[in-house]
Amino acid sequence: MNNLFYTRLAIQNLKKNSAVTVPYLLTCIGSVMMYYIISSLTVNPGFARMRGGGSMAFILMLGCVVMAVFSVMFLIYTNSFLVKRRKQEFGLFQVLGMGKKHLARIMAIETLLTAAVSLVSGILLGFLLYRVFALLLYRLMKLDISWDFSFVPEAAFACVKLFGVIFLVILFYNIWQVAKARPVEMLAGKQAGEREPKAPWLLAVLGVISLAAGYWIAVSTERTAMIIFAFFIAVLFVIAGTGLLFTAGSVTLLKLLKKNKGYYYQTRHFISVSGMIYRMKQNAAGLSVICLLSTAVLVMLSSTVSLYVGLDDVMRNRFKRDYVVTVYDYSDDTAAKTDGIVESALKDAGETAKGLVSYRYVSFAAVDTGDGYEVREENLADYNSLDYLFFMTLEDYNRISGKNVSLRDDQVMVLADGRRYDRDTFSIFGRRYDVAGLKGQTVEDGMDAMGSVGSLHIVLPNFSQLEEMEKKQAEAYGEAKSRPIYYVAFDAGDGKEGSARLYKDLEERLNGLGLTCRLESAAMERGSFFSLYGGLFFVGLFLGTLFVMATVLIIYYKQISEGYEDKKRFEIMQNVGLSAREIKSAIRSQVLTMFFLPLVTAAVHICFAFPMIARLLALLNLRNVGLFAVSTAGAVLLFAVFYGVIYGVTSKKYYEIVKR
Template sequence: MNLIDLSWRNMKRNFRLYTIYFISMFVGVVIYFTFSGLMFNEDVVAAIQNKENYKTVIFIASIIVFLFIVFFILYANSFFMKQRKKEFGMYLLYGMKERQIATMVFFETLFLSTISVSSGIVIGGLLSKFFGAVLMNLMHYNDNISFAFPLEAIALTILLFALLIGIITIQSYFNVRRVQLVELFHAKEKMDKPLKFSMPLALLSILLIVASYFTITIADDTDIWKNHLEETLIATAVALIIGTYLFFRQFSGWILQKMSQSKNYFSGNKMLWISSLRFSIRGNTINFTFNSLISAIIIFAVGFIAVDYAVKADVVKKEFPNHFAFSTQDDATQQQIEQIMNGSHPIMGHKSITGIQTEKIPNRKMLYSYPEYYTEEFYLFPESQFNAVVDLRGVGEKVDLEGEEVIVLARGLDEPTKYTSPQLEITLLEDHTFRVVEKIRYPLLSIPTSPGGDTDLQPSVLVISDEAFEDLKENRTLTSYEIYQIEDPKTSNDISRKIYDIVMKTEGAYYSAYIDMYSVDTESSSLVLFSVAFFAVIALFALGSVIYFKQLREATEAREHYAILRKIGVDDKEIKKIIRKQLLFVFLPPLILGLVHSWFLLYYTVILVIKDSPSLTTIIFSVMGVYVLTYLIFYVSSTSIYYKIINEKNTR
């Protein structure tokens, strides 16, 4: 019998163990091919407006996805190898060399990888239509996505997983070499020693966690975050990490120790599952800590980005209220532009406005919090034209100014302000002094844009009274603009390109379109949300699997102990209760602590800001709910498999 035959027989004999390993690799291939396939899907690429940005983001994200998968599969392989130590010990005893065992493992990995990669590519290709449609839906595009098996994605998937097979083979070889023959035979008989728990360290864990929470809550009330951002962030993170570690290492162990000293310790099955957990604290601490912290990061990242995605469209709508705004053209060109609009997106409203352009005023700090985002020259518009634009948009409040009163129009970064005492004055046009009465967030002229996503400085706009405007406009530089509102501006990409090419033939012309920024922001936020959601799925699957694999190994090692329990009269119903309570302690504390961590992070960075928008708060609770549901599935599955494993010896 050669090594290939032996490898094939091993796979058939240990079908259940190989199935777990196969599923791990299969899921990895499906996820990676589905994700990377979107980078080369012609339908998706054709629908995207910013193609280069899309390909760059997807490529970087696919690499991160692959690194997640590498970590997950290497962990699965490590579990797989530990489960076979006795088998390898037998091979060494019969005279096989370590290199031969590694070769046998290589053939097994090759068989499994060939099946998982080929089937994973097929399933991933079939899923490409669904995930492509999801991405298009996030971007609010109506393009149809077909099933796709891009050759580039297939080649890249095969290449990267071939590299992974090589890494797995090397890992397996060193795992075999690292252990002595005697250790191989007794690998499953090793047990963690009970750990001594310290009450001071247990209390310290709670103190560190509470201190980190408190630091997060005072972010807006003190200057510690503003003046010492990096130091405070590092200190908070370190306190949270150490506190979480000590919570599982000391506090949970201390609680179990106190429970073991209680009067009713020997009643029911309490002694059985508590004693088992006390012995496993040492080995589970790192996993519990890692799971809690990663869970907090996943929930926070997905919740934060989901809310950002949800509000992005509203932000763009507020910052770019003009569907199209551009410098006034001659009559023939103006008519040509309107024909372009009416061809597919009928004009709903139109207004021409004329303003006075002032000299450059470098010092604008008194008016704007971030003057570097605005032009140095100002544009003065009369109140009547401003009010007409308010009517055109159907959003905003009209103004009523007298004499030399002026209102500053700002973007979202500036806080609305009313100036009463002391009065704020500004001198323009050499000798004309105006009294600033208010600053409002209402862009009359938005940031200049281009269909490619490039932007420029926002025009600095002041609204003055009609009387002041009439007095100033004689012998001044006047600039005129056309503002249009159209039907369904979210699908006007092609129109924007055509109008932009016409308007920008004139050097220095102004052009701004809602769709330009909407498509850029929507595509970027959709890509980020889509990518982070993928990362979250992979990370959640990996975290759950880490716990899952560890419980399978512990179940295999505990079969003899449960066999003894059966001999002394413990029935199946009682054993199931013991298993459920034991695994509940394994799954529940990391989940709860991760949820609490993420809640504090989300509450003081997101929820307080959006508390007046219940629909946005619901998004965060939905993310948490999905996470809890997924963990519940892992818990139920683990208890079922755990019970089957400990029964294997008894059913043979």
């Protein structure tokens, strides 16, 4: 037998199994196309020339990494459906006299053909659609087109490397599956797993506990320092709980339904429950993957849409004033020079400062012991009890608030930023102060604008106590100490060109101070924020599309596999007198249960995740919970409609198979 024979046989096999190979091939092409596009955007030199381009390139690079990891897992996972579907075919070849070495040769040619078509078609389509996606990205970033859209060899080479390795792994996996199985086992491959599983009560209980733990962490975590770490812990618990409940919990539930005679012995329930219970392990794996992918799509779409649509809210939260000057020294001389620089720059620009705010402060992290605050470098890792403390003088507070509050030397005023501080005293560095007043509104500052939610602002009686606080935290933290700050913020002008001139003038004058300074302008930074959040929105849409594509393919393969496995069973039912209407009713009951359970579970996941994601968005300066709620509801509704369309198509295909 020569190479031409094997090639013809491989092509014939691919054509014969087109119901499963064509969707798989289209998915491979789509994955290559999307990876080429995002890789091309990542390496494009145009980002280096734009404001905020570094953030954009970094986000796209992360998108590349996520796509690469997901492509490896997804294509290998979906390939397992094809192998299982074709095991009987491979067994028949061996019974007819073909050796495993010959089968390996055929599979190698099939994989080579699939890889060649996927890479060539995917890279070509990626090149053709690259301009469309680049234009979309530029529109999201509010930028003019500034580079060409030629072919990117680096992106094509990255596709060949990544997907070449994936197809090689798939080939070795397929050969190993055939090599380890006997012909008789492969001939019975479709009937594998027909033994009824036992109800794994322990695993079901562990699934409930794991899911409950994830939900509890999501709704109960409030401290800013803990939120990101807690989010990943909650995600791990929810993933584990979802897998265990779909695998063990579903079998346990079906066993309970089977024991309910009144329910189980209704015709449509008898067929669906008895059919599902025999293959629940295989179904559960697919269902849990579909559920997790659906949850990922909903989280990405709702959060990235909220960030992009709510950019004006983000800018208002991030920049309390048009211009913010931060000087890392608060001596009288530095304060006077900074005030003079701001005044002269405004005068030269012909502008007048509006809403000017200036004051001195010290801020640092401390651990809440319940009786006071402890400041030690080793305590910085105790995120669960960490608070951010912001100290300023009574003189500055009265000046910028327009009030006339008075404090004794042993008193402080606590501004609690929406948090309850119901203690009568405030203790730190071995000194106890009486709390003279509690205010719900904090003073604006750089840390607050950057999303340091839950910080405490403490007003001290005089400047000498502020200096003492700064020295003690410097002794406690050493190299990790915070530096004292003189803060100036004001509004001025309304034109972008004028803002650029004033910004440049201020920057040059501040550089002459010889101190570490930071100058921020809302108008100048707006482009950077569009780059950041536009990039997040783009990557969210991109990855969401990839996950939806994966969800569709897994659902399709699951329904095809279910249809072929149920065909024999429904033939028996027809032979014993089951009508076509009863068969269709039973199919609808089974498909509805299996199909919409992942969607409903994903919706429950997103509901419990909502408070934590809202807090994460607050760290990115989006505190418009109403906007996030609308985006989440819209994402769930849109995805549910799309999911329903998939249900209509696949249930029809399922019914066609079992009726043949």
